[in-house]
Amino acid sequence: MDEIPPNSSLILPTRSVLTSHSFHHHIRFTSRAQHQLFSSSLVHRAVLTTIATTTTATTTTTTTTTTTTTMTSFLLKVLLLAMIGLSSAAVLPREPLRARAIGSPVNTALPTGKSTTPPQTVAYFGQFGKLGVDSLSKFCSSTEIDIIVLAFVNVFKGAGGLPGMNLGVYCDSKIAGTDLLNCPDIGKEITACQAAGKKVLLSLGGEDEEQNSLPDDQSATELGDNLWKLFGEGKGLEAKRPFGGALIDGFDIGIPNGSLTRGIRLDNENKDPLGYPKLISTLRANFKTGTKKYYISAAPQCPMPDKSVGEAVYKVDYLFIQHYNNPACQLGGFVNSFKAWSADIAAHTTAGTKVFAGFPGSSTAAGQGYATHGEMKKYVAEVRGLPNFGGVMVWDVVHAAGNVESGKSFLQAMRESLA
Known part of the structure; x- marks a missing residue:
């Protein structure tokens, strides 16, 4: 998988082992609501589980550490792709506008009940x-x-x-x-x-x-x-x-x-x-x-x-x-x-x-x-x-x-x- 560009909203740390604390500091949210949404999501739990697992694995050998670090990066990227459906946090690289820019806020306003068709x-x-x-x-x-x-x-x-x-x-x-x-x-x-x-x-x-x-x-x-x-x-x-x-x-x-x-x-x-x-x-x-x-x-x-x-x-x-x-x-x-x-x-x-x-x-x-x-x-x-x-x-x-x-x-x- 291609590396995430450095100008993306997700910045992976250079050290080999991620912790749940450091992970939160490497995702930028545009609002407190987005942070809370991510923190309570299933994706967040999966990320922390992945981090915990790979952290334990790195204590075994240097080779294992290198391998699991790569795997951590890969899994994080996959999991972060799923975040789009759960959070409007900007976690992916910016791309040209299509129907809606990836990572852009989704309108969740309730319908007013009035017809959208002009009389x-x-x-x-x-x-x-x-x-x-x-x-x-x-x-x-x-x-x-x-x-x-x-x-x-x-x-x-x-x-x-x-x-x-x-x-x-x-x-x-x-x-x-x-x-x-x-x-x-x-x-x-x-x-x-x-x-x-x-x-x-x-x-x-x-x-x-x-x-x-x-x-x-x-x-x-x-x-x-x-x-x-x-x-x-x-x-x-x-x-x-x-x-x-x-x-x-x-x-x-x-x-x-x-x-x-x-x-x-x-x-x-x-x-x-x-x-x-x-x-x-x-x-x-x-x-x-x-x-x-x-x-x-x-x-x-x-x-x-x-x-x-x-x-x-x-x-x-x-x-x-x-x-x-x-x-x-x-x-x-x-x-x-x-x-x-x-x-x-x-x-x-x-x-x-x-x-x-x-x-x-x-x-x-x-x-x-x-x-x-x-x-x-x-x-x-x-x-x-x-x-x-x-x-x-x-x-x-x-x-x-x-x-x-x-x-x-x-x-x-x-x-x-x-x-």
Whole structure:
């Protein structure tokens, strides 16, 4: 083994025999705590045992002394290597920085409980706006939005046995023999959005509950596989992909929104959300075959529990809680409602599900529950310290962009609420 350089923090004595006392004087510690940690460690005990053994051995003969001294040096170096895991004392030669310099202090601070992921803003797009005035790329260029959700895949099994879509005024050309839309330009905008650092999700929902129900697991599996082939990295339906080669970043499960859209009916006649968990597990299995990270979100109404989704809320990455169109948990009831959701999700998940506060973008975006810019900021301030707080969601982006108070849009107010 190479000799330890003279500029290292360990200096071996020149005499042939080490004692426990002299050993302590040849290691430099940067703090009393480090010295105490080393003194109480198993490595320290092993070192002293080695010293004691070799000290006894040196009384035999000069030859033995020389041999055991060399062995002592060797064993000490080996044992000192193990010290790195027990102490932050600088006992090895200094080397160029890698991920962390060898011997440098290790951060042992306990976690604060708060999320390390910055809160994000989410906005739905696709059901409102004017062609030529509003566009996906327009909103993707905004610094106020982190995640854009396209609405909707509103038919789960339509013509040709495939899903169907509705993107309002933004795309109305259909792919022959299906209810799918042919939207190559939106595909290009999706790619541009992602290049700008935005996530683009695709929402499953709409007003026609008969067209977007999941009565059983077989229906859910079929839908999950078709969505992966049409909007993800699956193979087999390349000629029918609505957005061409663009890949969305995940799927959002419905946004029940009163008269605007009633979302997905994920239940059978007994109102059990049978299809929802199976849809999620199918999508998750497909995601594992992809080349990038994909997400699943859900947008339940604020009353707990939301019977339309059941325990499936514990299986998503993002939860966009709609704090509107439900008097008991909107406005005055917002804080208690959000805290209850946060606690429930924290108690049932370990995968880091983020909970978002959902608001209508203007007084006309929802039937009731609109919060002004100032009210929204006040509510968010009361819950943003929760460990699993994810950010703010708005329905929808066109309403929010056009809702201006004191020269600032609702989108800008959302961003400011998270600053």
